[in-house]
Amino acid sequence: MLEVKDLAVAFGSIAPLSGVTFSLAKGETLGIVGESGSGKSLTAMSIMGLLPMSDGRVTSGSIVFDGQELTTLNESDYCKLRGGRIGLITQNPMTSLDPLKKIGTQVDAVAILHLGMAKKKARANTVDILHTLRIPEPALICERYPHQMSGGMKQRIVIAMALAADPDLLIADEPTTALDVTVQAQIIRLLDDLVKQRGLALLLITHDMSVVAQTCDRVVVMYAGRAIEQGPVLDIFDNPQHPYTQALVGCIPRDLKDGEKLTSIPGTVPTVLNYPEGCKFHPRCTRAQNICTTVQPELDRNGDSAVACHFAGASI
């Protein structure tokens, strides 16, 4: 359904994203994990064709959605895909809705635009969707304004907008980061149910490993603008190959005893302006050798998994 191959994005001379490769099948949930600044959101925006207009652009690689190449797609065709076949859920529901327009109007617009529905029919469609999202009194909610609703409720409205035209692919960019922990669980469960009921493909971008474990079939781990490892979720958690993934998995607190310290990865993610030569992770890597400082390791496929490391292996 979605094939991203060797995707690279540049803003002028700065190249924050390169060598991103992954694929997503119908009915599958793919997680993209990584620290802040690793290029997760940028990947999502490239797929949506919503890189900041000024100077952000895809410099190489391809994004194929349902047989259609997106990197060369013109704007008006892209508008049909966005909201129509690809839905986007963004990070901060508090600022994601137009504060001057009623909830109903904002959700209706999607069905009116993509399904050619008349206003009344679009509203019925909206009420239906709000209902499946377990929003109480959907018809009443349609007459409300965004500022009258809680964050969790607004995020459901954002999800409703993403679903209104019955898309095939849903991209959720940190959908729970700005929400309360209790609401986070509800939203994640909701997304999970939607995927199962509607056979949607879900691209879930998050930095929360527990969310990944709960919902994803497969995982892509990103570091400094590159996809460094991917595979089925169980493999990634139980048998990570890349030292970074191993460190990341090692950071998940389990069976912590009183007074025991949480583990963390020493150092920080390099910013776009000071990406190191060779493997981007080598300054923080315990396994780094000379070759790591000069040669960028390629993504090495092995069945359903892939890893980009000169010394990939299970040993920790």
Add this chain to the structure above:
Amino acid sequence: MLLRYIFFRVLMLIPVSISISVVIFMIVHLLPGDPIDNLIRIGSSPGDRALLVTKYGLDQPLFVQYFRWVGAMFQGDFGEAIVLRRPVADLISYNLPFSLSLGAMAFAFSSVVGIILGTISATTRSALVEQFVRGFILMGSTVPGFWLALLMILFFAVQLQIFPVSGAKGWDSLVLPVLTIGFGGVALVARVTRVALMDARREDFVTLLHAKGLSSGTILFRHLIPHAMLPVVTILALRIGWILGGAVTVEFVFGRPGLGSLLIRALGQRDYPVVQGCLLMLALAVMLGTLIGDVAQAAMDPRIREAKT
């Protein structure tokens, strides 16, 4: 919800009006000088002077004069002009229409052209157009009105002889004053529109609007412009009062009657009742302008409508 907002907003005008009337009254009476000096014939005796002072009630304590003034105003009596010797109400009702027609035209001109120019400069991809509009904005905000008025007269009235040099006869006498006042207004409105639009475009929800598949045009007209209009409405509302009173220099240069010219003349002659009447009219205009602006904003933004007033 909107009605409730309007009700409370109008209620708030009562204390404002009272303080304004006190301030206007005090300012005028604390000014040095005396209208009687302009009125009295040379060689009159102190007795004649005292008679006049009593006639206009200027010998009474200030607060008595204030309450008389306010009381009479409620009956439509703004007093008698001391120097011009006519009812103030007549003077105002003669001059007000000139100010209103000029103000309304200038207001309409500056809002429409300003909003269009601001939108163009915020959305165009052509650097040339953008530079041009920005240059225009800079010029319009800095060139003083009276100077521009003189240039306009020199060029359009004296050289080309398309429009009359001065006066207020016929529609064509309005063109140059409207352009002069409007020029600064256009620049101001264009600047605010431009900044507001660029701010609106950076809002988070715009990403999601694009993600819904809406075209850039739809997003601009349905979402960005309504947002950008919020600060623009504030500026426009403030300008309603400003145009009525602030057109003084322009009225003067073009030799037009109007509240501004009336006020200037009355001030020179210390004609208290006229000054008070004019100031009150201008204060009223500012108050009404802000009221209209606030109500318009409340009509546009649900968050303001619901804010506790």
